[in-house]
Amino acid sequence: MPTRTARPPTFQHMPKCLRVLSAWLAACLMICIPAPADASPAQPKGPRDARANAARQGPGTDLERWCRGVSALEPEGSLDRCLSFQLSERDGRSVKGIPLWSTDIVPPAETPQPLRVLVLGGIHADEGASVILVMDWIARARQGGTARPVHWRMAPLVNPDGFFLPSRTRMNAHGVDLNRNFATHQWSAEARPYWIKATRRDPRRFPGPTALSEPESLWVHQQIESFQPQLIVSVHAPYGVLDFDGPPPPPSRLGNLMLDQVGIYPGSLGNYGGIVLGVPVVTIELKQANRVPAMDAAAMWNDLQAWIGRKLLSAGGVTASASPGRAAGDEPVQAGE
Numbered sequence: 001m002p003t004r005t006a007r008p009p010t011f012q013h014m015p016k017c018l019r020v021l022s023a024w025l026a027a028c029l030m031i032c033i034p035a036p037a038d039a040s041p042a043q044p045k046g047p048r049d050a051r052a053n054a055a056r057q058g059p060g061t062d063l064e065r066w067c068r069g070v071s072a073l074e075p076e077g078s079l080d081r082c083l084s085f086q087l088s089e090r091d092g093r094s095v096k097g098i099p100l101w102s103t104d105i106v107p108p109a110e111t112p113q114p115l116r117v118l119v120l121g122g123i124h125a126d127e128g129a130s131v132i133l134v135m136d137w138i139a140r141a142r143q144g145g146t147a148r149p150v151h152w153r154m155a156p157l158v159n160p161d162g163f164f165l166p167s168r169t170r171m172n173a174h175g176v177d178l179n180r181n182f183a184t185h186q187w188s189a190e191a192r193p194y195w196i197k198a199t200r201r202d203p204r205r206f207p208g209p210t211a212l213s214e215p216e217s218l219w220v221h222q223q224i225e226s227f228q229p230q231l232i233v234s235v236h237a238p239y240g241v242l243d244f245d246g247p248p249p250p251p252s253r254l255g256n257l258m259l260d261q262v263g264i265y266p267g268s269l270g271n272y273g274g275i276v277l278g279v280p281v282v283t284i285e286l287k288q289a290n291r292v293p294a295m296d297a298a299a300m301w302n303d304l305q306a307w308i309g310r311k312l313l314s315a316g317g318v319t320a321s322a323s324p325g326r327a328a329g330d331e332p333v334q335a336g337e
């Protein structure tokens, strides 16, 4: 004979009054108990979501919070100085909804066809020196004017999500290396295999699921499309060299950084600007990750302007179809940028 085991009473076996009471209690608990504290907020899916996310970040304006964080890193920085830079959001937001602030410094209105130069810092957020240098150059351009007929557009911090973490990261909030996410030739065929084989899946150099998958790299791409820079200056650290892609002949040095063209990478801005677009890209690799002596910043600023005067202005400007400064088939290398 099979042994009968006692079963606990089920919901259906309860008296009707108890069933009604249980259902009412369950409904009350669903409404009254908040979601677990560690439930992840949804990632922004577009500009509207990003703005809503940014609006929840606390008191003060977006720009004030940004300026406090950035100026704390600068030896000469202050909230007032940062706020005086006339930084503009220009429709750029990070994954977490932080604005990608930039500013334009323009020559006098009567200047005919000034050279357009785009300067970018903080693409890698753990390279704070790049942010310091671009902030320093904004101050120099605004205080002293530009010695050349140049329209500067400067964005000190392209990767704010990585910057505003307790421990800064090279990658953005999606874990993507923005300097491997630009739409270079054969990105789909090259970027991921390169990441797997050459970097052995180094998470610090993950190129992303597709080219321009990230709002930050897409914003830089859109700036290039709309501003049409004739020179791009991309600031990094701490390899202590000067790199260059595209026409014309590069500067041999900027300040105490000597030219050393280290190679190209699938998805890098130097590769995209210099090889794909034919726009000269100066890549500055500062010597220290989080410090730039003011004397060095001034020397680089002066040398860059002198080179612009000699090679880009007096030579009649830059043509986008000029021959690249480096063959597209050159072997990429692993370190740098």
Ligand SMILES: [Zn+2]
Pocket (backbone or CB within 6 Å): 123, 124, 127, 235, 236, 237, 336, 337
């Ligand atoms: Zn870098």
